[in-house]
Amino acid sequence: MVRTRATKVETPSLAREDVYRLQLKIRPEDVPKTAFRTRYGHYEFLVMSFGLIIVPAAFMSLMNGVFKPFLDSFVIVFIDDDILVYSKSEEEHADHLRIVLGLLGKQKLYAKFSKCEFWLTLVALLGHVVSKEEVMVDPQKIKSVKNWVWPSSVTEVRNFVGIASYYHRFVKNFASIHTHLTNLTKKEISFE
Structure with missing residues (x-):
């Protein structure tokens, strides 16, 4: 791209x-x-x-x-x-x-x-979306991330981390955000 x-x-x-x-x-x-x-x-x-x-x-x-x-x-x-x-x-x-x-x-x-x-x-x-000036996230993908249902299980957190990781280059300080999200997938975390 x-x-x-x-x-x-x-x-x-x-x-x-x-x-x-x-x-x-x-x-x-x-x-x-x-x-x-x-x-x-x-x-x-x-x-x-x-x-x-x-x-x-x-x-x-x-x-x-x-x-x-x-x-x-x-x-x-x-x-x-x-x-x-x-x-x-x-x-x-x-x-x-x-x-x-x-x-x-x-x-x-x-x-x-x-x-x-x-x-x-x-x-x-x-x-x-690729143009002669830039590469940007497809607005439809932004919409789906904005409308993402709040995760209620480890699997749902992993799904969100997957899509978020795909667009990491567009998110400032993504590594620190990613760390917090990944911590939610540890065994000792329970979802209620």
Whole structure:
């Protein structure tokens, strides 16, 4: 996220693309392993279906291979099938988009246009909002923390500490706050 913020430009410079996981073909020798039978017949998947545990890892492996020369230069790929393209200027961004879309096309992977966002000035990403000026907490996340129900068990305190820790860099003196919260998870503390 810091890398995307560092690419300051006076014009929109971010693009976000969704690539369908369903396009990941199953190796021919593995197709029979996906077989299932219904009263209507015998079926085998030729492409990975949603819900398979291996799909996110396979997607990341494929995308890392496709974009290897450009990763962290102007492309970031996320496990939820997002591709973030960031640039320093409009001209550079147009070139970067051509490269990314061209590489996807060569691999017969296609971004669904209706799910793509181009020339953004800011983008919501992993619970943050990233712009050319800064990285900040997503306002929706702030709202959920503000509305957090007062913890009544060790588990609930741990849940809160987890979300709070994720945003520690935005909270002044977080370490001292964290210590007090963590002390609430000790065995001798009881919740009533």
